[in-house]
Amino acid sequence: MTLEQIISGCQKNESKAQEQLYVLFAKKLFGLCLKYSNNYSEAEDNLQDGFIQIFKTINQYKNQGSFEGWAKRLMINTALQKFRKTKHLEIITENIPETEDVEVEINEESISIDYLLDLIQELPERYRLVFNLYAIDDFSHQEIADLLEISVGTSKSNLSRARMILKQKIEAKTAQNIIHKSL
Numbered sequence: 304m305t306l307e308q309i310i311s312g313c314q315k316n317e318s319k320a321q322e323q324l325y326v327l328f329a330k331k332l333f334g335l336c337l338k339y340s341n342n343y344s345e346a347e348d349n350l351q352d353g354f355i356q357i358f359k360t361i362n363q364y365k366n367q368g369s370f371e372g373w374a375k376r377l378m379i380n381t382a383l384q385k386f387r388k389t390k391h392l393e394i395i396t397e398n399i400p401e402t403e404d405v406e407v408e409i410n411e412e413s414i415s416i417d418y419l420l421d422l423i424q425e426l427p428e429r430y431r432l433v434f435n436l437y438a439i440d441d442f443s444h445q446e447i448a449d450l451l452e453i454s455v456g457t458s459k460s461n462l463s464r465a466r467m468i469l470k471q472k473i474e475a476k477t478a479q480n481i482i483h484k485s486l
Contacts, residue, residue: 339386422469433462434465
């Protein structure tokens, strides 16, 4: 069955098509949920809630653009709506120049992708959300501001602060690896 046929079946509320869509996209979308959740259990809840939302609104998908992209946006929005309902999003507005680009040189032998992902997960929630939305999922600062109900400037400053925290942690890990190798 093609993706178009599966989508058509879901639009007709066919459970077999819904199951196939779930099997086709659950793994990728769960990875996305992990980025916007505090733990594995919360990510599982977000995945389930997101699929419910996908099935409820699948008639709005008009075969324009990537279905996967549409589903990812819905999943992110579902996770962020749940986050806003259950927690007070504490955004700290800092006066960090928005032109300040934080660059980090990463030696792939000393820093793994898994370690980087762990560092991102350790960021304070306010910074992690903005960082994931901007740096990983390609949302604009305006879109982030709208989603999180913050100003564009706050989005930019939170991204800059997240990058600075990551840079400090990566530099500390790199220095630790250099010391460890010299011993």
